[in-house]
Amino acid sequence: MSDLKPSEIVKELDKYIIGQDKAKRSVAIALRNRWRRQQVPEELKDEIAPKNIILIGPTGVGKTEISRRLSKLTDSPFTKVEASKFTEVGYVGRDVESMVRDLLELTVNTLKVREQESVQEKAVQISEERMLDLLLPEPKVQQQESLDDPHIEIVGKSEKTSSTREKLRGMLRDGKLDDRYVDLDVSERNMPMIEIFSNVGMEEMGINFKDMFSNIMPKNTKRRKVKVSEAMDILIQEEAQNLVDMDKVISQAIEKVEQSGIIFLDEIDKIAGGNGHGPDVSREGVQRDLLPIVEGSTVTTKYGPVKTDHILFIASGAFHTIKPSDLIPELQGRFPIRVELDSLGKEEFVRILTEPKNALLLQYKELLKTEGIETTFKDDSITKIAGIAEEVNNLTENIGARRLHTLMECLLEDILFEAPDMTEKQVVIDGKYVDDKLKDIKSNEDLSRYIL
Numbered sequence: 001m002s003d004l005k006p007s008e009i010v011k012e013l014d015k016y017i018i019g020q021d022k023a024k025r026s027v028a029i030a031l032r033n034r035w036r037r038q039q040v041p042e043e044l045k046d047e048i049a050p051k052n053i054i055l056i057g058p059t060g061v062g063k064t065e066i067s068r069r070l071s072k073l074t075d076s077p078f079t080k081v082e083a084s085k086f087t088e089v090g091y092v093g094r095d096v097e098s099m100v101r102d103l104l105e106l107t108v109n110t111l112k113v114r115e116q117e118s119v120q121e122k123a124v125q126i127s128e129e130r131m132l133d134l135l136l137p138e139p140k141v142q143q144q145e146s147l148d149d150p151h152i153e154i155v156g157k158s159e160k161t162s163s164t165r166e167k168l169r170g171m172l173r174d175g176k177l178d179d180r181y182v183d184l185d186v187s188e189r190n191m192p193m194i195e196i197f198s199n200v201g202m203e204e205m206g207i208n209f210k211d212m213f214s215n216i217m218p219k220n221t222k223r224r225k226v227k228v229s230e231a232m233d234i235l236i237q238e239e240a241q242n243l244v245d246m247d248k249v250i251s252q253a254i255e256k257v258e259q260s261g262i263i264f265l266d267e268i269d270k271i272a273g274g275n276g277h278g279p280d281v282s283r284e285g286v287q288r289d290l291l292p293i294v295e296g297s298t299v300t301t302k303y304g305p306v307k308t309d310h311i312l313f314i315a316s317g318a319f320h321t322i323k324p325s326d327l328i329p330e331l332q333g334r335f336p337i338r339v340e341l342d343s344l345g346k347e348e349f350v351r352i353l354t355e356p357k358n359a360l361l362l363q364y365k366e367l368l369k370t371e372g373i374e375t376t377f378k379d380d381s382i383t384k385i386a387g388i389a390e391e392v393n394n395l396t397e398n399i400g401a402r403r404l405h406t407l408m409e410c411l412l413e414d415i416l417f418e419a420p421d422m423t424e425k426q427v428v429i430d431g432k433y434v435d436d437k438l439k440d441i442k443s444n445e446d447l448s449r450y451i452l
Contacts, residue, residue, distance in 0.1 A: 060400020088285025
């Protein structure tokens with residue numbers, strides 16, 4: 001668990017997200033409260049529940065990005081799901097518990113990769129010995145029985161064999177044997193092509209058909225002729241997997257998910273309110289199903305039960321036509337913190353284009369640098385792009401910072417297309433160039449609707 005102070009968390013988020021100070025403060029406090037919970041007396045620790053957050057604001061203002069960067073910052077298990085994908089239990093479709101299973105699956109895979117990296121050195125050593133056995137098979141032990149002493153053994157391994165093996169080891173490490181071919185037994189499983197149709201999640205019943213069939217089916221090995229370099233990679237991967245203690249990985253993953261997992265519930269406004277026609281399987285029913293998960297319950301997964309009591313839920317929605325109060329009261333109570341994000345204007349767009357570590361202008365500069373082209377953006381060009389983005393957002397749908405992606409693609413379309421054949425390696429983008437390229441979009445409202 002990270003022990004970053006709230007001010008330090010906000011400072012880190014500032015490197016990637018412009019503005020939205022209220023939202024940053026709220027998530028920073030929620031994260032710090034997790035660390036504080038770990039420090040309180042044991043009898044009180046389980047009583048302190050996370051304060052879930054609803055982020056309210058139009059698309060493209062940074063709701064998802066704040067949550068994603070937060071999880072990276074603290075190395076917390078993170079998954080993003082759209083609430084509109086779920087259906088009520090009993091109907092065909094994804095049930096709400098699947099998001100907890102997805103989060104655990106991602107965490108198990110991440111920890112497994114880390115464990116494999118930590119045993120990489122040992123895996124390389126074992127693989128090297130296996131490769132030398134393939135290149136230089138050891139002579140068989142011969143046993144000679146004598147009338148006097150029937151237990152005398154003559155071992156057919158000489159110093160010469162040992163020195164040859166060491167010589168081969170040196171050549172293998174230097175890469176001199178990389179182009180040689182060896183016969184390698186590669187294990188492969190033939191999975192039967194079976195599709196199962198059911199309106200009940202198989203994991204809910206504690207069944208994982210993929211694992212079940214893989215255990216039943218015989219493990220086939222196929223002999224392949226591969227280069228030494230490729231064979232080494234296969235052997236290292238095999239040995240790394242064998243060295244990982246999966247029971248330990250799974251128990252760590254479950255604990256990590258339960259104590260520091262973050263689930264980002266996008267489009268929460270799409271399951272609020274009903275249209276009054278037919279069964280409302282993807283709105284109020286889903287809200288009712290979400291209640292126990294958000295409040296705290298035990299979800300059955302193929303790795304074992306997972307408690308959701310201390311998972312932090314961050315919900316987000318545009319809430320254009322409805323209000324958070326249109327959610328059912330019980331669900332509203334599970335999200336005590338509500339933060340309204342600001343719409344982005346010209347000033348924010350200028351900062352988004354230039355300030356973040358992954359700034360949009362920097363991305364395009366680096367892309368064109370791969371073709372040997374140096375691109376310079378004058379200050380007036382940046383101001384113009386930001387101004388047009390704000391104007392088009394006001395005239396049509398407000399899609400926030402995503403508008404900048406559309407404008408930048410239109411602006412640099414010719415340069416991106418002709419870059420490999422361009423003789424002029426210095427490109428300067430100024431205000432006039434921006435006006436010439438984007439004047440049609442700005443003046444023609446129908447066209448601006450068409451191009452986003």
